[in-house]
Amino acid sequence: MAHDTTRIAPGDLAALLGSRLCHDLVSPLGAIGNGVELLEMSPDFPGLSRSPELRLISDAVIAARARIQAYRMAFGLASDDQRIGRAELAGLLDGITAQGRLQITLDGSGDFARPEVRMVMLALMCLETAMPWGGRVIVLHDAPGWRLVASCERSRIDPCLWAWLGGGMARRPAPSEVHFALLAEAALAQNRPLRHEFDQTGGEIAF
Helix, strand or coil: CCCCCCCCCHHHHHHHHHHHHHHHHHHHHHHHHHHHHHHHHCCCCCCHHHCHHHHHHHHHHHHHHHHHHHHHHHHCCCCCCCEEEHHHHHHHHHHHHCCCCEEEEEECCCEEEHHHHHHHHHHHHHHHHHCCCCEEEEEEEECCEEEEEEECCCCCCCHHHHHHHHCCCCCCCCHHHHHHHHHHHHHHHCCCCCEEEEECCEEEEEC
């Protein structure tokens, strides 16, 4: 029996769906952002650009667009031949930092394989889950590996979630926790063993 080459692996199909959703959400958010800018420049509404209401809308749109770009990188399809420049990665990290909970520093140069950057974004989401009150993360790239080193005043650690990164499956993650399972699957697909540790004041994820 001939192999059916038209079938798509479930993981790739989910990634394609993620890419599609993010792509379709970016356009209306861009339109809202453009509308806000036009209102700010319009002579018909003097002083509107300084109003707290419009600032709130503008900041919300910027934050939503940054989050969707991060989701697109983390949950979208990542081909081995795609490369991401340092400036683009720094922009993604700045978008997360602008949302206030994490302060992220990138220590690396050159360009990077998109599957690796996808793992970086998923690892950041894992650290964000562990540091709901905020913290600091240094993203270190020392070819061929990555280290994400985190520090915080206090953390919230769920051993069942972190077990995914060690090859265990203690429980099914909730939708808001799916990045733990996705990072584990991405590491297997890239043949990159995950190393991790975390305590009350920080830790790291390396691959």
